[in-house]
Amino acid sequence: MSTRTTSRLASYGTLIGLLLLVVLFAALDSRGIFLTTGNLTNVLEQIAVLAMVAAVQTVVMVVGDFDLSVGSLASLVGVITAQLLVGGTSLPVTILLALLVGLAAGALNGVLVSYLGLSAFIATLATMTSFTGLALLVSNGATVFGLPEGFVAIGQSRLGPVPMPVVIAVVLTLLVWFVLSRTVLGREWYAVGGNSEAARLSGVNTRFVRFTAFLASGFGSALAGVVLTARLASGHPNAGDPMMLMSIAAVFLGVTLSRAGQPLVGGTVIGLLIVGVLNNGLNLLQVNSYVQQVLTGVIIVAAVSLSQFSRARR
């Protein structure tokens, strides 16, 4: 087999891996639940909130950075939303405020990274820590219950057969896809991530462009926080935290599908599906949840190293 064919195969390896997982679980699932519409809808519903975070994490990774604060920001926005609603603030005002908090947090990260020159890792590690603290302060460290039904519907109702979180995730993902692939800003994001100096010398305002990526990240994380709170019908100060690492993992899995080694929204979606199918399938097979975590890690390493290997050979 020629090197070219091998690398072709490897670059689709992640997609093939997803299909293999589906086939594997379908075969092992003696009760015939896995491939039902109901269960597949479950898979989508389970990854919907994570998909919102992953979509904006993709943007930040396109400009060549990370945002470690996405999960804790979602948690913070979630408890703020819950407290506002419990305190009697109207639904539209609450959601508006929640999204503004997200934009402000994103702007903070953007200023630290883009204008003050901190590394994205350090800056967002610091804000992540502070956001977690703030979330605990706002909620007094406890879960906030008693949310109005109109709000809970955002997370638990359906549009026809499709759960509302899935609808919102699809809309946000399509929006990110459109901006990344069809707009000037998207081109500038990719150019800054590909070669910041070349972009600067081509007249791109690289600082501002990097700043906007963090702004987008703050917005998406806040949206995820709102939907997550509605889905859980309660505000929990740590509810969003695990999404940070999983969103980065999903983007990396997606990068393996990109010829140029750049993050792509489509790739991120495949990465999310792998994560979702894996968790769902292992649940159905009643595999111990600790073992599930171990396996998720193994799969990520396998997929990413396979693609690294094929790239190195090119």
Next chain:
Amino acid sequence: MPTRPTPVLATRGISKDYGPNRVVSDVSLEFHRGTIHALLGENGAGKSTLMGILAGVRQPTEGDVLLDGQPVQLRSVAQGQAAGVVALPQELVLVGTLGAAENIFLGMRRPGRRGLANRRALARAAAEQLDRLGVELDLERPVAELSAVQQTMVALARALARDARVLVLDEPTAALTDTETERLFGVLRRLRSEGTTIIYVSHRLDEVFALADVATVMRNGRHVWTRPIGETDDDDVVRAMIGRSPEQAFPERSATPGECVLRVADLAGHTLKGISLEARSGRVLGIAGLAGSGRSELLRLVAGAERARAGTIEVRGRDVTRAPVGRRMAAGIGYVPEERRSQALVMNATITSNIALGSLRELSRAGVMDSGRELRRSRELAQQLRVSATSVKQDVAELSGGNQQKVVLAKYLARNPEVLLLDEPTRGIDVGTKAEIYQLVRGLGERGVAVVMVSSEIPELLGLADEIAVLHEGRLIDVVPAASATEESILHLCYRKPDR
């Protein structure tokens, strides 16, 4: 005739190919004990490659390296050092946060008991090495805080600690002041008297004549001659470095000087000191100077890649001194930077997106890209510049250097610039593409564009430019008409030797 001593280090018929390019061709040289041997040549003459081969960094395609008359194979820097050949690259490789003592013994078996960091034994051993150089300095202080000459001393001590018999120095005085240079020379003479062989690469001829015993000139990868320093002079060396200039097809010059498009007054930067220049529409202004003369910095300041410390930059009377790159481009400046891959291209993106990167606003409506127009524009430009690629959707990483350069040019030509700044536009490009780029530069001049071109290849400037401005250590030495200049006269100005 007395029998000649066996050279410490020698090459026998060394050649080195990079792909189809032969960068060093059949070079046989001898380096003798206790001599300072200067290696001279223009950029691209093959000096660095040859030095790399001597130090074990690179392997020759053909030929042998002989140590004490015996052929050896130096497959790595470590093997070179074990054989006593140590090279000091131009950019010293020291760990800035560690002290001199740590740096000297980095990567070696350290003095003192194995596995334990014995600071006192280390300091003693380091002081011993520095003593041989007649140097004293604070051994604990991070080397990043030391002066340039002190850092060079640390690097030399490091070489001595490795029992270097042959030292290869690449432009060691580039970052030094005159007094520091004198100090370094004192140390080098001292090492020579102890029997160390020093291979010395420098562009500064006055240094070479002050220091070296023997000089070798290389040109286009070949050995031109080796002579005792007393039997040659700088005219002789310059002529050998240039050789007979190869006939190059430079397009005819058309002499219609236009109005002043770019005016730079009292411009100062990191190295530049008070430069005033004008570029006129329809003319090509060449900028000559040695590496470090500030020639690239001049373009970077005008393009907005760096901020000027003083002075003004005007494009058609509009002051752009403080404007960001984007506004300068809008004012009519186009800039092709020196480093294609790191400064000009997004390597993992397509030809189309690279060309479009300079004019995203023009190719979009309400922030949304007009992909059809983008594709048509890039096809037109790629065709006009004869970019050879399977399609404009090919990644630029897959293109040859010449085609990559054409893509960079296309990016700026797409904006119809009034001033085009070119920094080494033909570096690393094959002869055929070079000729095409010459045609293009000439054509731009005819269309009324003011071209400012930096090149280290003087024949290129003579062939293309109308006037040549020569820089030396940040100052403008002279602006001469290209028609009456010769390679020798320009090179003399570059070295700041009065024309004879």
